[in-house]
Amino acid sequence: MQINLDDNGLHLRFAPLTLTRPIGNLRMGILTNDERWRAFLPDAEIGFTTEKYLSKKFSSVKNGVRVNAAVIPNDDFVAAVMHLEENTGLYLNELFLAENGVSSSKIQFKGEIPVILENRWDIFQKNDLVLKSDFELIRGNRKTQKLSKSNTVIGSPELIFLEEGAKVEASILNTSTGPIYIGKDAEIMEGSIVRGPLAMCEHSALKLGTKIYGATTLGPHCKVGGEVNNSVFQAYSNKGHEGFVGNSIIGEWCNLGADTNTSNLKNNYGKVSTYSYETKKEEKTNVQFMGLTMGDHSKCGINTMFNTATVVGVSCNVYGADFPQKYISSFSWGGSAGFVPFKFEKAIEYANNMMERRGLKLSEEEVEILKRLVE
Numbered sequence: 001m002q003i004n005l006d007d008n009g010l011h012l013r014f015a016p017l018t019l020t021r022p023i024g025n026l027r028m029g030i031l032t033n034d035e036r037w038r039a040f041l042p043d044a045e046i047g048f049t050t051e052k053y054l055s056k057k058f059s060s061v062k063n064g065v066r067v068n069a070a071v072i073p074n075d076d077f078v079a080a081v082m083h084l085e086e087n088t089g090l091y092l093n094e095l096f097l098a099e100n101g102v103s104s105s106k107i108q109f110k111g112e113i114p115v116i117l118e119n120r121w122d123i124f125q126k127n128d129l130v131l132k133s134d135f136e137l138i139r140g141n142r143k144t145q146k147l148s149k150s151n152t153v154i155g156s157p158e159l160i161f162l163e164e165g166a167k168v169e170a171s172i173l174n175t176s177t178g179p180i181y182i183g184k185d186a187e188i189m190e191g192s193i194v195r196g197p198l199a200m201c202e203h204s205a206l207k208l209g210t211k212i213y214g215a216t217t218l219g220p221h222c223k224v225g226g227e228v229n230n231s232v233f234q235a236y237s238n239k240g241h242e243g244f245v246g247n248s249i250i251g252e253w254c255n256l257g258a259d260t261n262t263s264n265l266k267n268n269y270g271k272v273s274t275y276s277y278e279t280k281k282e283e284k285t286n287v288q289f290m291g292l293t294m295g296d297h298s299k300c301g302i303n304t305m306f307n308t309a310t311v312v313g314v315s316c317n318v319y320g321a322d323f324p325q326k327y328i329s330s331f332s333w334g335g336s337a338g339f340v341p342f343k344f345e346k347a348i349e350y351a352n353n354m355m356e357r358r359g360l361k362l363s364e365e366e367v368e369i370l371k372r373l374v375e
Contacts, residue, residue: 003044003046003061004066005034006068010070012278027235028072028124028131030138040078040137046061053368068116070117071114077109086101088101088106121247121249121290131198144160144162153174160179161181161182163182170191171190172193181200182200186202188206193212201220202221207240212229226244229246233254237250249294252296257302258303262291263308271287272287273285300312303321309326315331316333320336331373
């Protein structure tokens, strides 16, 4: 079967995260949506329908069924897509879900309603639901690796799953509020305190004495320390030291300096406003808790403070005392005293410097994506 995960016109709704990837490649729970579809349909060919400048890296597949990339698949939705007749569209009331060919007829979805992302903050707000369903999808009938007796478990030990090579020592693991998934070669170091749900993808790590509140996701190769609450790290990003990050979404190849702190609640306990890439201005939301959203390849120095609902674009370097502005455009360098453009050549150099530590470098397609963002 061929499937194309379609941004469905919402590309900027999830920016800055989707400035460098399609919606279908966003990580929440344990998996990205393309990984999730492959878990449901191992023989399927999965592609993307997205912005032209992203399509060289994230290509489409020929004759694929067009599926709304903001829909998190469950058993009923997967079955409905698999059995969708030619030239038929699948809808939930007026919301487009899928289309096989050019739809001349429409049918209504019947079954368990899947999680549907409407705004970028849904990535952390709905992470609890998605992480729990991903845990069951991945665990299936498989057996976990044995957990060391040096740990203290609160709640059901059946809700802890360790992949091959995972290490956990002398930590407190509480599953009473959700499962804990530790991926291949991931590690929870001594003295850490975890309240699920937590997902740690392969080669990720919790540093010594880390405090985690669910629902939190660490993508592949993420290193995290200090205190984290209800946040999602996409991949290859670090928060290696003390400091608080809450209700936040961190892109790929980001680094938060020691003692970085994010405010996630206004002093008046009111609903937050945050920058919208769709309207190009700050918009009111119905959300009370919202921390930092940071695009790929952005960094901040030690003791950086981010105000409630701050949005940082791609390839930014933030530093200095006091709060910087709440919206920082891509390729910016500076802090509370103001910002100057981050020269493209230097941004590429700095990105490759970080990536080379993992034996990687920017591909030609990735450089072209970043160049497009500068232009």
